[in-house]
């Protein structure tokens with residue numbers, strides 16, 4: 001008899017869809033299984049104003065294959081010039097669900113991000129007043145800080161002071177990669193949550209660097225030591241509602257990954273749910289998958305849980321394509337280096 005698990009249709013609380021040819025190719029990969037996703041605004045140029053977000057949402061909806069339902073939850077990219085009134089208006093008319101903070105220089109297309117946090121004080125105060133979430137890329141960018149320490153240092157030097165200075169601000173620590181991130185979330189309740197990616201539950205820094213450099217495992221924040229991966233797995237599978245799925249599925253074409261200076265990002269949209277089922281089963285936590293993938297995120301964002309369901313069925317290993325073709329070139333699908341036994345059906 002096959003084992004099966006039916007859960008509310010999941011959502012992805014951190015997703016890169018890009019634009020143009022890549023958007024058209026990767027959107028169906030997410031929309032096949034997910035009901036909604038928080039859409040990252042780090043396009044070139046970034047999605048900065050409400051007007052930008054409305055236009056980007058229209059391009060996403062135009063790229064959605066006929067007959068598929070999917071709701072993009074839009075975000076604005078916080079810059080030192082962001083107008084608090086524009087943010088408040090975009091929130092009030094239901095256009096955006098969050099604002100994204102990239103420290104300038106932290107990652108892909110983050111050059112327009114924040115250098116001087118005093119310059120965004122007005123926006124943060126407005127967001128705290130209106131209950132709008134700040135999604136934070138939590139890494140310092142100082143040259144003297146080791147890349148493997150950048151998340152832990154960010155928590156102490158930037159995040160904690162920022163939260164103290166803005167009482168009531170709702171914050172999601174995006175794609176946490178360390179036990180420091182897990183511990184910080186656990187120690188502070190009201191209005192603080194964290195997303196965890198699929199790939200950080202599977203790989204540590206050895207996967208990236210042992211036996212040859214593996215560009216498709218390079219992402220930011222970079223995967224850390226095994227003890228951190230284990231802390232993330234424990235948090236994700238714990239049932240604690242402050243932790244929820246944000247895949248950070250981040251497509252780059254193969255030439256842009258496999259290069260002298262390869263881009264950061266793991267593309268996991270295609271096989272994420274099969275991988276998560278495997279991980280939760282390994283941890284003896286299958287009954288808690290629905291919380292992590294389908295319930296905790298809506299609760300944090302004050303949205304209803306999706307009424308549709310998906311069913312995961314265990315059987316012979318499932319195969320997924322190694323690459324997704326786009327008109328700009330192939331995008332490699334994340335290889336979890338394990339057999340996946342859980343098939344997803346609607």
Ligand code: DOR
Pocket residue numbers: 016042107108137218219220221248250251263264265266
């Ligand atoms: O690995 C990453 N890729 N991390 C980020 O923060 C950005 C993302 C991207 O846009 O490619």
Ligand code: ZN
Pocket residue numbers: 014016040248250
């Ligand atoms: Zn991201």
